[in-house]
Amino acid sequence: MKPSVISIVLGGGRGSRLFPLTDKRSKPAVPIAGKYRLVDIPISNCLNSGFNRILVLTQFNSASLNSHIKNTYHFDIFSKGFVDILAAEQSTDNENWYQGTADAVRQSMRHLDKYDYDYILILSGDQLYQMDFKEMIDFHIENGGDITIATIPVNSKDATGFGILKANDENQITSFIEKPSADLLPDWTSEVSDDMKQQGRDYLASMGIYVFNKKVLRKMFEEDKGDDFGKDLIPNAINNGYNTLSYQYEGYWTDIGTIGSFFEANMDLTNELPKFNMFSNSPIYTRPRMLPPSKINGSFVNKAIFADGCIIMADKIEHSLIGNRTRIEKGSTVIRSYIMGADYYQNTEDMAENDAKGIPNIGVGKYCYIENAILDKNCHIGNNVRIIGSKHLPDGDFKTHSIKDGIIVVKKDAIIKDGTVIP
Known part of the structure; x- marks a missing residue:
């Protein structure tokens, strides 16, 4: 039986490190690869994985992102699929805008009551990768997870910029630290494949991609008032005994966080064998513009x-x-x-x-x-x-x-x- 999943794409904060590209648009709306927007990547990964109920949470500079999604993702009347926008809003219960990743999802949970689902897939809107989320959801279910975090091996240079974790032989996460200093890294190496070891990628980093059981996430939000998944809820969940799993991914993935990383990711696409394969059987969906050939x-x-x-x-x-x-x-x-x-x-x-x-x-x-x-x-x-x-x-x-x-x-x-x- 196909798992019942709702996907949530986080629209990102102010995106100050990508300024001036984010001066008039949100991070997920930044154009990439000549014809796409960054938000097309997680949405396409969802659709290619068979999950077509997707909510995009927006807040800062959201007009162009809203327009892109409205003009791009249409489903026929016989489909239950949708890509809808949930804009940050003030209410009688909460007058604050989103304070972090967890707070954005927490404030949006009341809008999910009308949907039937068992699992929530939470994604970032500013990463470049191709992943079959169906495999991650299956891993989560087969191993009885309360929470599953997609992880990727990184080297010591990159490790200080991510949430780093350690897992046991059953892929259960036993400890987690957010952006550790270089002097702490020797204690945070993990068991990775031989190929990753040869590349010096000995540390497991969180990719900011999460699967939660519906009931577990609701319970965590009641217990934990923290604003961010990486800084607050995930470490607390591990300490409080939730079965938190590491789903290790070894394909290409990059976080588009700075002008430098954004530029290099785009330049790599021009290489003869780029790390990100646009020419695959898993298409990247975007707005059809009906333009003439170049x-x-x-x-x-x-x-x-x-x-x-x-x-x-x-x-x-x-x-x-x-x-x-x-x-x-x-x-x-x-x-x-x-x-x-x-x-x-x-x-x-x-x-x-x-x-x-x-x-x-x-x-x-x-x-x-x-x-x-x-x-x-x-x-x-x-x-x-x-x-x-x-x-x-x-x-x-x-x-x-x-x-x-x-x-x-x-x-x-x-x-x-x-x-x-x-x-």
């Missing part, structure tokens, strides 16, 4: 991904992602960059008006050089512009762009005039 004229292209509706006349594009509706004029070079594209096409009247005002059109102008950069949507890049990121650059925030982790991020709708050099 057109490329006279360009040298190597290890690049083009989304739909692009017009490319560049001299050279290498190791780069080119998003929907991108226009790049002749003589320009783009290397190791992510150009997110545009939300709309400009017509001839728009272009004439821009010319009269001395404003570049949306896209990349003539004879530009762009390297180690992210161009957010609807950027107006003039002619002879140079944008070159480098690891030696200090972080900073400016009117038209920010510098994070050596990557230059041109802000959404920014206007970069002819001849500009950044930095």
Whole structure:
């Protein structure tokens, strides 16, 4: 019998570490891989696993995320499936906004009363991975779990940024520590596969993916008023004797928490054999835009991904992602960059008006050089512009762009005039 599951995707907090990409949108709404949004990843994993009842909890900068979900995920009238939004709300019982991951789910539980379910699958909205959640749910049921946490082996460098746990031979978690300091790590190694050991990945990190029995979660919320799963509820559940299991996953998974990690995850997609496989039998679902195929004229292209509706006349594009509706004029070079594209096409009247005002059109102008950069949507890049990121650059925030982790991020709708050099 198929398990009865409700999936909850956490819409994320302010996303300050992904600024300026999160200046006008929430983390799960950030475009990834040229044509998707981050939230498409957990939703697609749910649908590919056979779980089609999904709630997305939103709070900060949620307008574009709400619009994307509304325009993307439609089920026929004979299906019980849905992807619905639960926006943070004040009530007579609680006047506070979400204070953390656990508090977000706690405040939303009253909306789940109308559904019949036995298990709650809780997911983050800002991670890149492919996982069959059916296998995780089956593991949870077969081992009599109250709570199951998806875990992944990590190395000592990464371990200090995650919740680290130890489990016994029966995969029961015996101890948990949130973001341990480096001096504590020697006591937190775990038994992992030989392949993971050879890579120096000796620590089991929580992936922020949880399965709860319905009754167990409700009881925990009554007993524990903590705001966060990783900091509060999970450690307390282990100490209070709940059967908390580790479901060890060894596939590709990355937490899109910073500009650096976001950029590298996207750049890896352009490699010949990327770690994340978009070309699989488990599709990533997203909004169908009915755009024309991309057109490329006279360009040298190597290890690049083009989304739909692009017009490319560049001299050279290498190791780069080119998003929907991108226009790049002749003589320009783009290397190791992510150009997110545009939300709309400009017509001839728009272009004439821009010319009269001395404003570049949306896209990349003539004879530009762009390297180690992210161009957010609807950027107006003039002619002879140079944008070159480098690891030696200090972080900073400016009117038209920010510098994070050596990557230059041109802000959404920014206007970069002819001849500009950044930095």
